[in-house]
Amino acid sequence: MIQLKRLFSEVEAVETSDCIVDLPQGARLLVQLKCTPTAIVQVQLKRLTPAQIEPPRPQKTSKLAQAAYQQLVAYAQGKLQVFDLPLAAVGTEFQHQVWQALLQIPYAHKVSYQSLAQAVGCPQGARAIGQANGRNPWPLLVPCHRVIRADGSLGGYSGGLEIKKYLLAHESQMAHPG
Template sequence: MYQQTIDSPLGPVQICANAQGISQITLGMQRDGPDLSSALTQLAASQLHHYFAGQLTHFSLPLAASGTVFQHQVWQALSLLPFGHTCSYANIARQIANPKAVRAVGAANSKNPIAIVVPCHRVIGANGSLTGYAGGLDNKAWLLAHERKFAARS
């Protein structure tokens, strides 16, 4: 297991990887010992730095998150959400051809281990309100505002 912590506008971001890909990206994690980085964590760190600088709108990383088949379906659908756009849990449920699974989509969204790269922050309530985010609602609001600002420029 490799890990690397970077500084970001949202505080520390911890990147974890195994031999298959990025397994976890977590906001607000404190450094818990020395980094044992790899070429993959360094690539993710570079892409995250470019994202925070407004220079990257799509990540290109191999991902290796642990989860159920359903969770992976939801996370794959999340990965298709364009930079600077939002949708509801119901939109994701329809996209995975399971329109009655709105609550299950919400639960899978909350278990997303790869913050920012798998953009669960782009999912909002059907009424347009910000809903729960493991990284905190303030960070979710910041990420959405950041993406809107740079999406408007392109």
């Protein structure tokens, strides 16, 4: 299970590693990981077009980045539903509370911003939930893509709505094949 850790004045060297993850629906994601020696501090997602099929330039990667890449590949293959990686970030108490609640959303399930607000004890805070999701430093690893609007529309996503749509479709397909 993912453990969230707070970063305060700890200053550790941050290494950036890029990896490409292919989802079965034909989406190819560039996943950029920013890692300290002990935790992942940020994930950025970018959908690659067919013209962008070259992998990123080779680089030295940490054991943590390699473990993350292995888990991302297992997720893409439908073999992993919950990531088990150390994460750390600066954030408010409320943001950490929301990010922790995101970890409780089951694979292939969706919840509304409103229901997540109620779950964290802030029933009128759907907009605040959306803002905390937007500041989630680990999209995909902490599954903010599973949060949608009450009317069923997607809402927002830091990696872009196209990636959110792919991730939701991927999880649905893996959880309910055929």
